[in-house]
Amino acid sequence: MSLPVPTMPKPPVGVVGLGQLGGSLAAALVAAGREVSGWDVDPAAREAAAARGVRVTQELGGVVVLAVPLPAMAGALDGLDVDPDATVTDLGSVKVPVLASVGAALGGRFVGGHPMAGTERSGHGATDPGLFRGARWALCLEPGTDLRRWLRAAEVALDAGAEVVPVTATEHDDAVAAISHVPHLLAAALAAAAGEAGPLALALAAGSFRDGTRVAGSDPAFVIAMVEGNAGPTAAALARVRAQLDRPWPDLVAAGHAVRTADPGRRVVRVPLDRAALLALGRTGGAVTQRLAAFVEGWVPGR
Amino acid sequence: MSLPVPTMPKPPVGVVGLGQLGGSLAAALVAAGREVSGWDVDPAAREAAAARGVRVTQELGGVVVLAVPLPAMAGALDGLDVDPDATVTDLGSVKVPVLASVGAALGGRFVGGHPMAGTERSGHGATDPGLFRGARWALCLEPGTDLRRWLRAAEVALDAGAEVVPVTATEHDDAVAAISHVPHLLAAALAAAAGEAGPLALALAAGSFRDGTRVAGSDPAFVIAMVEGNAGPTAAALARVRAQLDRPWPDLVAAGHAVRTADPGRRVVRVPLDRAALLALGRTGGAVTQRLAAFVEGWVPGR
Numbered sequence: 001m002s003l004p005v006p007t008m009p010k011p012p013v014g015v016v017g018l019g020q021l022g023g024s025l026a027a028a029l030v031a032a033g034r035e036v037s038g039w040d041v042d043p044a045a046r047e048a049a050a051a052r053g054v055r056v057t058q059e060l061g062g063v064v065v066l067a068v069p070l071p072a073m074a075g076a077l078d079g080l081d082v083d084p085d086a087t088v089t090d091l092g093s094v095k096v097p098v099l100a101s102v103g104a105a106l107g108g109r110f111v112g113g114h115p116m117a118g119t120e121r122s123g124h125g126a127t128d129p130g131l132f133r134g135a136r137w138a139l140c141l142e143p144g145t146d147l148r149r150w151l152r153a154a155e156v157a158l159d160a161g162a163e164v165v166p167v168t169a170t171e172h173d174d175a176v177a178a179i180s181h182v183p184h185l186l187a188a189a190l191a192a193a194a195g196e197a198g199p200l201a202l203a204l205a206a207g208s209f210r211d212g213t214r215v216a217g218s219d220p221a222f223v224i225a226m227v228e229g230n231a232g233p234t235a236a237a238l239a240r241v242r243a244q245l246d247r248p249w250p251d252l253v254a255a256g257h258a259v260r261t262a263d264p265g266r267r268v269v270r271v272p273l274d275r276a277a278l279l280a281l282g283r284t285g286g287a288v289t290q291r292l293a294a295f296v297e298g299w300v301p302g303r
Numbered sequence: 304m305s306l307p308v309p310t311m312p313k314p315p316v317g318v319v320g321l322g323q324l325g326g327s328l329a330a331a332l333v334a335a336g337r338e339v340s341g342w343d344v345d346p347a348a349r350e351a352a353a354a355r356g357v358r359v360t361q362e363l364g365g366v367v368v369l370a371v372p373l374p375a376m377a378g379a380l381d382g383l384d385v386d387p388d389a390t391v392t393d394l395g396s397v398k399v400p401v402l403a404s405v406g407a408a409l410g411g412r413f414v415g416g417h418p419m420a421g422t423e424r425s426g427h428g429a430t431d432p433g434l435f436r437g438a439r440w441a442l443c444l445e446p447g448t449d450l451r452r453w454l455r456a457a458e459v460a461l462d463a464g465a466e467v468v469p470v471t472a473t474e475h476d477d478a479v480a481a482i483s484h485v486p487h488l489l490a491a492a493l494a495a496a497a498g499e500a501g502p503l504a505l506a507l508a509a510g511s512f513r514d515g516t517r518v519a520g521s522d523p524a525f526v527i528a529m530v531e532g533n534a535g536p537t538a539a540a541l542a543r544v545r546a547q548l549d550r551p552w553p554d555l556v557a558a559g560h561a562v563r564t565a566d567p568g569r570r571v572v573r574v575p576l577d578r579a580a581l582l583a584l585g586r587t588g589g590a591v592t593q594r595l596a597a598f599v600e601g602w603v604p605g606r
């Protein structure tokens with residue numbers, strides 16, 4: 001039986017950057033009954049957010065979410081009037097560099113985050129309040145992270161419909177190198193090599209090519225910032241893929257099939273509000289689905 | 304203006320193997336008004352085809368389509384009563400080996416084919432009469448191929464809703480190595496390497512990983528037969544992908560994006576019924592869409 005959290009008002013949320021990710025998050029939180037403010041340098045993005053119930057202002061507090069591209073992250077709060085006690089989190093696709101820049105300036109008030117959502121589309125025209133529903137949302141628990149602030153950031157992710165994966169920034173960057181950044185490089189290499197093969201090959205391209213190269217359609221500037229911002233882990237993960245490609249093909253195909261079709265199942269668990277226990281949940285492949293009074297509820301693989 | 308082909312009855316079609324590809328082709332041709340017979344070693348596949356209007360018999364003639372897995376191709380006609388003047392074509396995913404086995408036995412009566420269609424599903428339960436609609440269908444024009452028989456096989460593909468790409472078997476195998484066989488190996492390597500990275504990485508896996516590994520869910524026996532049946536061209540295409548991965552990442556990402564987002568357009572052309580002219584159409588990335596009296600109509604990239 002779940003013990004509900006004692007009713008206390010959740011803090012307001014302020015979203016900086018109202019493009020696809022920030023605009024979608026703001027809209028999802030408005031729909032979930034949260035008080036949401038927001039700002040974007042683009043007046044059209046501000047107008048679109050206002051039409052969805054977001055209060056447009058440069059005065060932000062509570063949980064402030066940085067939803068700007070990686071190169072703009074360090075200066076995202078410049079010129080804004082942010083409550084000095086606000087918890088600050090972000091949606092950037094790499095975490096060690098953001099922790100080193102934004103995190104260093106904010107100390108224990110910063111909680112790095114990364115929702116595993118988004119499409120090749122971008123901008124406020126691509127806003128979708130359902131974007132985070134069922135998505136995994138990595139949230140960093142560093143040795144210096146204030147656990148109460150981490151829980152406030154986690155509640156933002158949960159209210160948007162996501163499941164929260166507790167991680168360290170280093171663990172996160174290693175993991176996304178393997179499952180996001182290297183796939184972008186492979187898609188580019190596959191497309192570029194097929195281009196060398198010529199027009200006949202491209203004319204015959206069918207499902208496996210279209211799927212394997214879909215993310216090569218993403219904005220190159222975004223992809224380059226992502227892989228170069230996580231260069232070490234991405235190079236290591238790419239080396240693991242190259243080593244796999246050296247195996248005899250029957251072994252390689254069987255190994256890939258086994259991983260792709262594995263279904264570890266889900267088993268509901270309760271985890272105390274404790275850094276080590278939360279990180280252990282993430283390392284087993286589990287996620288938090290609910291905050292309760294003295295613990296979180298989540299799941300781990302298993303039956 | 305199109306000159307229609309003088310009305311003459313098209314030959315009957317006999318389909319050997321009534322699984323996903325053969326069953327879908329038979330159903331599409333019945334819907335297009337062709338007379339279709341078929342056979343499968345599995346009584347359940349025969350019954351499913353009969354329910355779609357296919358005459359189930361071991362006596363086959365006209366254009367006989369071999370729709371069996373690659374390892375069964377050489378023996379596909381064993382025990383069947385096939386008209387000695389029938390044109391024989393196939394749907395196998397590699398062409399040089401099939402040409403060397405089936406083609407050598409049948410001489411000028413054999414026209415190798417490969418529709419770029421199909422899903423991870425298989426068997427007669429996955430039959431879909433729309434499977435070939437808009438798909439490219441490679442059809443081999445070797446020096447010894449009888450052009451009239453090639454046109455009969457092309458009409459089968461066109462009647463199923465496909466566009467016909469004239470190729471040599473060698474050109475085909477090089478092209479599909481780049482756009483189908485290597486993508487299967489990359490998907491397997493990506494999945495296997497992510498499996499090494501551990502449960503946290505797999506728990507964070509999102510769109511780019513799911514797309515990049517989708518074909519790793521295919522039946523491993525099918526994939527292994529495919530890549531080992533086209534080992535030389537696949538190894539060469541894989542080497543080209545590896546060379547792309549050695550480039551600086553910004554160059555790689557930009558090159559992949561350019562190929563993935565290129566839209567060469569389509570320009571309607573007429574091509575005489577001549578081997579060299581048809582192969583030239585295929586090499587420019589074009590395809591045949593219609594057979595006319597003294598030529599075919601098709602398209603090539605361009606505006």
